[in-house]
Amino acid sequence: MIIDGSEGDLKRFLDDLPPVDQVGADARAAMLATRSIKTTSKAWAIDMAISMVDLTTLEGADTPGKVKALCAKAVRPDPTDLTVPSVGAICVYNDMVKIAREELDLIGGRKIPVAAVSTAFPSGRASIEVKKQDTQDALNAGASEIDMVIDRGAFLSGKIGKVFEEIKIVKDICGEKAHLKVIFETGELVTYDNVRKASYLAMLAGADFIKTSTGKVNPAATAPVVLVMLEAVRDYFALTGIKIGVKPAGGIKTTKDAIKQLVLVNETAGSDWLNPSLFRIGASSLLNDLLMQRMKLRTGHYASANYVTID
């Protein structure tokens, strides 16, 4: 064990992490954004990105119809071209999990996991009892991935033991049944030092994935934030031999954005992470842009927006 589990020990460990220099991290992310990804590598990256999309709908107005449409899109993103891979997962609110799971099973998407946002998403402002029940409900409905939010208020007021315990409790509930993604809401943690600390805290508490944002707060998955998280999983692997996944979510809307994320992965954590089991992109509108760019590569010209399906 790296830490003995006490709050004091956890705090000591996090305080010993090297600091992040904001200017330097921004500069590195900006440099990597200049990589020019063309032709064959672009085609490869587009398919990889599609297979990493956590196709998401998290609206108060979500209905069974909307969720079922999203499931169809997840299984066959482009019905005219069956070489397009399926997406990484469907991500919905708790009460839509059952509908999504049944629909996916029905239409040939048995392998596509359903992720549920949990623990009083997006704010995380509820008692641990509510958060436990929230998670249990999602599992009962058939979720195989849990996207939980951390208690940012506790983190920012220094109660990191509370944050740590909550993740551990949710992880215990997930057990072998579900993958746990821990959402930081980096737009509320603000500093890169906080992002690094939250990353280690979550990994030590048992997260399978660390995730930037809920998509409800701006800024979300900025390149430097993802860079810092990728450095954390890379260094955690060197320390423990365990590979933790990373999921940027929020603000990744275009193929260009997605490819920049893949470049960040490639040149930070390394090619092992270029895999849907270790890198996901939480998005809703991104998928259609990826499909349009894929068509453009194949046919040589841009199709109108009506040649990709709306969901």
Next chain:
Amino acid sequence: MSDFEYANAPESKAIAKISQSYDLFIGGKFIKPKKGKSFNTINPATEEVLAKIAYADELDIDIAVSHAKLAYTKVWSKLPAKERGKYLYRIARILQERAREFAVVETLDNGKPIRESRDTDIPLAAAHFFYHAGWADKLEYAGLGNKPKSLGVVGQIIPWNFPLLMLAWKIAPALATGNTVVLKPAETTPLTALLFAEVCQQAGLPDGVVNIVTGDGITGAALVNHPDINKIAFTGSTEVGKSIARSISATKKSATLELGGKAANIVFEDAAVDEAVEGIVNGIFFNQGHVCCAGSRLLLQENIMDEVLEKLKKRMSLIRVGDPMDKNTDLGAINSLEQLRRIKDLASTGDSEGANRWSPECKLPTKGYWFAPTIFTGVSQSHRIAREEIFGPVLSVLTFRTPAEAIEKANNTMYGLSAGIWSDKGSKILWAAKQLKAGVIWSNTFNKFDPASPFGGYKESGWGREGGRHGLAGYLTSDAKVSK
């Protein structure tokens, strides 16, 4: 799952129209050298000849200087200052408009990655003209005395590592302060200077205000020794700098010399390690290490040595070495065969003196001049590779135990051009910066340049400063001093 291979992403060569041959740019026109001699400039990444370049000898220098003198007395010194500024603004704008073309020519002639010429060299060159354009009519307020006066004809000799940028560092302040110029670009990288001559024509700059003469060391010596030259501005090796200092010692000529360096890049135990590793890489591998202020001596606090070296090696294995025209290339070609030999010779002394060499696995092209990114560990102050300027992608790693020892080792060099400090602790940075004897000190960054910031060295790294308010002083009469 296969790896993410980046497909070739070459910048188009067709953007640049390189002529088969270039004449000397004297008196606003391209003219043939008197004796008709020439030499070739090549692409160091492929060894292909790019163009035939006129060779200027003493006779041609004499003609160029007389044109510059005439332009000074008849036109440039009589022009209202704000008119000089207008020309500089115009040149700056043309450089921006033709930036892509300049970047391509620079990369072809020099071997540096297109990403660097595109994102650093050319934008900074334009920035220098913009900055100095603003000074032209405000010299009385620069703290250099009541009515600072220009010097006359300035001879300028620039190196091959940042050809257009060094031209801008020289020509922009010289023109802003009212001088006229005879400039000699380096023998191996004359093309962007000749392209700049076209820009002078395009901007309508009066004939003879800027003259570009191409040639080798003998051409440079003729320029230095010409009696009608009032000032020499030189950037290059300490050896040549010393010979220039000797030859002007009994004359009225003044000089600014920007010479070699062996910068210490000091990483303290409390540094932001990931960003420090980036800074180490940027400090020594930017521009193939052909940088006078390169962070070529890494001073690591001994208790973080293993962690930093491990991360540094991982990071170095990601450096993309190869075709400079590819937009994803990080490390390009060594500028010349001569320089490649120097790097190889000095690196081999590292081996023979007992340091440990390490390079990541990388495939070097078979044609052209290449040197893999290299670090030497186990280096001490007495190794040649810790003392002499290698001017290539070779880093010497030394360690220290206390901050005081770091400063002592950092200053224990005949040079004093630049230094880097990596620490998360502000008070330590300020303390270290005060102790270091170097003209430029970066903290938590490296190789950052700005026209407003003076640049220059202590000790054998040179005389005078270039850039900023201090840089203006070198082009104005000697009673003009920057007030503190």
